[in-house]
Amino acid sequence: MPRVLALPSGPAGGLAGTRWIDKTPACAGAPTEWFFPAHTDRTAYAKGKECCAACPVRSRCLDYAMANEEPDEPWPGLWGGTTPTERRGIHKADSRRSDREAASTGTSTMRKSA
Numbered sequence: 001m002p003r004v005l006a007l008p009s010g011p012a013g014g015l016a017g018t019r020w021i022d023k024t025p026a027c028a029g030a031p032t033e034w035f036f037p038a039h040t041d042r043t044a045y046a047k048g049k050e051c052c053a054a055c056p057v058r059s060r061c062l063d064y065a066m067a068n069e070e071p072d073e074p075w076p077g078l079w080g081g082t083t084p085t086e087r088r089g090i091h092k093a094d095s096r097r098s099d100r101e102a103a104s105t106g107t108s109t110m111r112k113s114a
C-alpha cells in the first residue's frame with residue numbers, strides 16, 4: 001500500500017494519505033509561499049514551478065485538481081505545476097474538445113440513420 005513518506009507543504013499538503021501521493025512529492029518541505037504566493041505577478045510561481053517540474057507525482061497532482069475543482073473557479077495555488085489561470089485555460093480547452101466530440105458523434109449518428 002502506498003504511503004506518504006513526507007508531507008508536502010505545497011497544495012497537496014492537506015491530502016496526507018491520499019493514494020495518488022505514493023512517492024515523496026517534490027514540494028515536501030518547500031516553502032508554502034512558493035505554491036501560494038502573496039502576489040501573482042509573472043515571477044511569483046517560479047520557484048514552485050521548478051519544484052513541480054521535478055515532482056514524481058506531478059501528472060497525478062494535476063489530474064486531481066482538474067477532476068475536483070470548479071472549471072470556472074480553479075483552486076488557488078500551483079497544482080501539477082500549473083497556476084489557477086493556466087488550469088482555467090485547460091478546463092476551457094477540455095470543454096471545447098468535449099463539445100467537438102459530442103458534435104462529431106451527433107453527426108456520425110445522423111449519418112448512420114440517414
Ligand code: SF4
Nearest residue numbers: 025027052055061080
Ligand atoms: S506537482 Fe507540485 S504541488 Fe503537486 S505534489 Fe508535486 S511538487 Fe507538490
